[in-house]
Amino acid sequence: MFSRFGLRFRMAASYVAVSAAAVLIVEGILxxxxxxxxxxxxxxxxxAEQQAKRAETSQAQAKARVAAIGIASTVGSSASFLATGQPELSDGRLLAKAAKKLDTSLIGSPNTTDGGEASTGPNxxxxxxxxxxxxxxxxxxxAMGIxxxxxxxxxxxxxxxIGLKTVDGRTRAWAVQPIAITNASDEPGARTIGLAYEELPSPPADTATTPISNSQRPMTESVTGLITAGALILVLLVPVGALFGLFSTGRLIQRIRRLALGTEAMADGDLRSRIPISGGDEVGQLEHAFNTMAxxxxxxxxxxxxxAGSAARRAERTRIARELHDSISQDLFSASLVAGGLRKALPSETLLWRQAGSMEVTLERTRREMRAMLMELRPVALEDxxxxxALEEMCRAYEARLGIPITARIELTDVIPAVEHAVLRVVQEALGNAVRHGNPTTIEVEVTGAGEKVTLTIRDDGTGFDLERVAERRGMGLDLIRERVEELGGTxxxxxxxxxGTTVRVML
Structure with missing residues (x-):
């Protein structure tokens, strides 16, 4: 929705939205x-109201029970007295006569059902x-009462x-107590002749929802004030947050714009484009990452x-080796055959015979050096x-092409690329030197090491040479070996x- 607006406007809007969300969250928590x-x-x-109503109910039941007990005691005493004087009366007649003698000042005006007289003057x-x-x-x-x-x-x-009942929508507590009389002398014990029943008004047992009390109104007013304050803050937050977002993002937008311009320059091919690091925050880290990437x-x-240049050089070396093999090597071979035939045709021990033999030896040595040079020009598939x-293949190739037994012991682990190329060229140069100048019958190659530390030993049983006069001889290649090794800090x-014989030991 806001993609058509600038980053600055969107960041200001996000500040407002985040601030509003914070206010709403705080309001929600409160x-x-x-x-x-x-x-x-x-x-x-x-x-509390329920407990009060239960207490009132229990009190009404207790009052009803006390009243019922009083009525039962009074009526029972009267009935016991009547039964003593008139034992022939039935329980019903005893109960009716005793009930009429109740104290109406205590229990109110009676409503009789047996035609008796009722006193007046209710309590x-x-x-x-x-x-x-x-x-x-x-x-x-x-019956007495309302x-x-x-x-x-x-x-x-x-x-x-005791119990509760509802009469005309109102709850009333009731209590019942048995009325017992003492039997005649010929009938031991007591017997129940009736019931005393008392009924009093009681609060309803159910609980209705009560309105908020006066003590709750301040808290309700506080909540209303909190909501009102939050709404006011939200209204004031929109312009304040927008202005803050616009002013606070100016420098950040400038840094991002500079980073975008640098990226466009690099996309146009300017690989030397760099961006000054303007801080240690995330944008500064991005600027540093951009420079590192560049x-x-x-x-x-x-x-x-x-x-690409190395590949071109390898291709050129391959072409030169092929040309040398197809032209000069064949000519040397033909000249060697001619010299051998001439030596055989001449009388032995003559001057020409000795010169023909010397020519044959020289041509054979030249052919041998040519083969060694061709081996040096031959590319080795190190990358693949x-x-x-690659070292094993090189040793087998020298052994097959030159006819010299080569013993190789290669133990290498995770050698870095720079050391790999140096090791390969040093071994190749040392083998070439041994073949061209030492005339060996056997050669030993030992390469061990890992990472940046490699040890090379190339040993032959050839003619050897005098180290003090090595500078007078040409084509030994020791200077080339030293240059490669010293570049990597080796010896x-x-x-x-x-x-x-000769032993060349290299420590990288």
Whole structure:
């Protein structure tokens, strides 16, 4: 969407977006902390209200139970007294007569169901209460209070019980207590003749959602103020963030533009293009990486050009070797045959016979040197086969072409390219020197080492030479060997003497 705008505008927009996101995240965290506190306070208020309602319910049940116990005790005492004087009365008649004697000042005006007289003058504290005396089966004998109650079925299951019930949408607590009388003397123990039932108003058992209390309002107002402040910050952040982004990215954009220009220059072929490193940050690291890339690219192209020149030189050496082999070598061979035939045709021990023999030896030595020179001109496939294989191939080629047994022991591991080329050329030069000048019957080649450290030993059993007079002789190639080795910081040691062979030891 913003790709058509510049990097500077997009970075400014990103600053605004990141800042706005930070504000929203902080707002979210603060709200996440405040809202649970409000909810916890509301829950605590509801829990406290529920506990208060449960306490009121328990208190109402306790009052109803105490009242039921009082009614049962009063009616039971009256019934026991009546049973003593009138033992012929049934339990129902005893219960009805005893219920009529209740203290109406304590339990309120009765509503009788047995046609008895009801006293007046209700207790003001029991105007919401309902009392009843009933038989064991649940038939109400006497009812007092605001209405005639309906005794719950679970109250008739025997024993003292308490509970809750709903009447006209309101919750009421009830309690039931058995009414027992003492039997006549011929009937030991006590028996239950009825039930005392008390019913009182109670708060509802269910919990409704309560409004936020006064203590919660400050917290709610704090949350509202927090949201308002966050919205105001977001409104002010847009112009401030945009200006900050535009001013703070000026130098960065300039550095990136300079890097882009350098890249375009390199793409146009200017491999010497470099960018000044303007800092140690990521852009500075990118500038340093650009300069490093440019240097390596320039070195790679230079190496490629050198490799192309080396390939051309190898091709030229191959052509020269082929020309020498096809022309001069054949002529030398023909001249050697002529000299041999001339020596055989002349009388022995004559001057011409000795000159013909000398000519034959000279031509044979020249042919031998020519073969050695052709071997030096012959390219070796170092890149394809590796150094160890190239040295093995070189030794076999010298042995096959020159007829000199060569013992080779090559033990090399991970030799660097610069050392590889030096080792190959030193061994080739040493073998050529031995063949051309030493006239050996056997040659030993030993190359060992790894990485940058390599040891070379080329030993022959040829004629050897005098080291003090080596400067007077030409074509030995020792100077070339020393130059190659000293370029890599190595050393060359030559051990030789006339008719004692030669040993060349090179340490790289």
């Amino acid at each position: 709200l996440a902390i405040a809202v649970p506190q409000i909810e916890s306070a509301r829950h605590s208020a509801q829990t 003001p504290d029991t105007t919401e209460a309902t009392m009843a005396v009933a038989t064991v089966g649940g038939d109400i004998v006497l 209405s005639t109650p309906t005794i719950p079925a679970e109250a008739l299951s025997g024993g003292a019980r 240097e390596r690219l320039e070195q790679a192209i230079t190496a490629e050009r050198d490799a 086969a590796g150094l160890a294989a 060359v040691h030559v051990v030789t003497a006339p008719q004692q």
